[in-house]
Amino acid sequence: MTRRRKLTRNLKVILCYDGTDFCGWQIQRQERTVQGVVEEALFRLHEHPVRVKAAGRTDSGVHARGQVISFESDSTVPDERFARALNSRLPRDVRAVAVHPVDDEFHARYTARRRIYKYYLLPAAYSDPFARRYCLTVKRDLDMQRLNGYAGRILGVHDFTTFAAASDDSGSMMRQIFSSAFCLEGRFIVYRIEGNSFLWKMVRSLVGTMLAADSQGLSPLQFGELLDRRDRTLAGDTAPAKGLFLTRVIYDE
């Protein structure tokens, strides 16, 4: 009996992209999307269509430093040269930063255990021409201690209906948050959140609501009540997409 050698391999690729000029991740007719340009590049590399799975379907204007995609590849390009081959076919606002062969069971979305997002705030009198695409400028003082009081309230397993988009009907609103805190990165105040997964627009709704709560001087207890009441009309404005980065996706080893 001869054994047939498997001709395809499952690849995991880590992507970095500037979301400014994209209508989000998910492929759409007529619109420039990250999935669209990535699948176009893979098509040119494979000479046949390749459909990819992504860990996070980022919205229009949201950036990624560590988006993860996976797909079956029959390309003869070796793993160690795959990133370069793919990058030469991608526009300059998207880059493959790492390529790894993975088990057949690996699925960028379904086997992801945790996702980490960061939201960048720039406390300044004027927006910065160089950072304007990548952060929200906040022209008033922020109370880091109070913001961290709010951030701590959402740790653990909760029903996040309050922070769901109005049109989200994707089933369970329960999510587990492992880490949620504001910290300093240079001139920026960064909100970092790590969870098993997130509802549509949940991180931006959390940031917008925490900023509103801070300007209103709410206590962490009062902020916690917004979560407990599971009423999306209680949330503040959704923070703009440009400050949000999908930073990292964690899988089992």
Added chain:
Amino acid sequence: MTRRRKLTRNLKVILCYDGTDFCGWQIQRQERTVQGVVEEALFRLHEHPVRVKAAGRTDSGVHARGQVISFESDSTVPDERFARALNSRLPRDVRAVAVHPVDDEFHARYTARRRIYKYYLLPAAYSDPFARRYCLTVKRDLDMQRLNGYAGRILGVHDFTTFAAASDDSGSMMRQIFSSAFCLEGRFIVYRIEGNSFLWKMVRSLVGTMLAADSQGLSPLQFGELLDRRDRTLAGDTAPAKGLFLTRVIYDE
């Protein structure tokens, strides 16, 4: 005898701009220039034309963190509110970061004593989607010690003909360099140069030539000979505009 109160004041404004989407500083018909949008904003603020002087006429694609302009203003907007009033009339890729009333003798260009430019290099296998507009990606190893050997060679007063643009016929090619060195800023290798003034495209020509010299393994002595021979055909390629920033302009107190 009554004294007539002077109705105008001389203002010094520090500007920050992302040069990517501008055809340089200097006003041109049909083209979007920084001077054009700034004079347009000042026109709307003053309700009559205002002509500005700038410390450095940055080229197409060159950025500024500390461009200095000066102009006579008869606006009734107080100094402390002038930046906000101007910014509200400027596009988002230009910002006034400071406004100071100055002596009538102050002229942004003619009274400037020193100008500081920085050139950003990113040593990396792939360009970074977020930094791609603001640095040159260098895909090979750079020898910092050797580069600093070259940088040190241009200190003092020299004829910089070798590093002048071919079409530069602006008179004397003598310039004084007070400081010239490569240093690290996070992931970036930054070339910082401080001089009394610079020839057209001189900094980019210096950077391009030092990078070429490094890849050819020239000694600092050999690099120094390029300068001494005052022959512009000896210079390497002019480094791209996107890595260059006008960082600061220094005046007498």
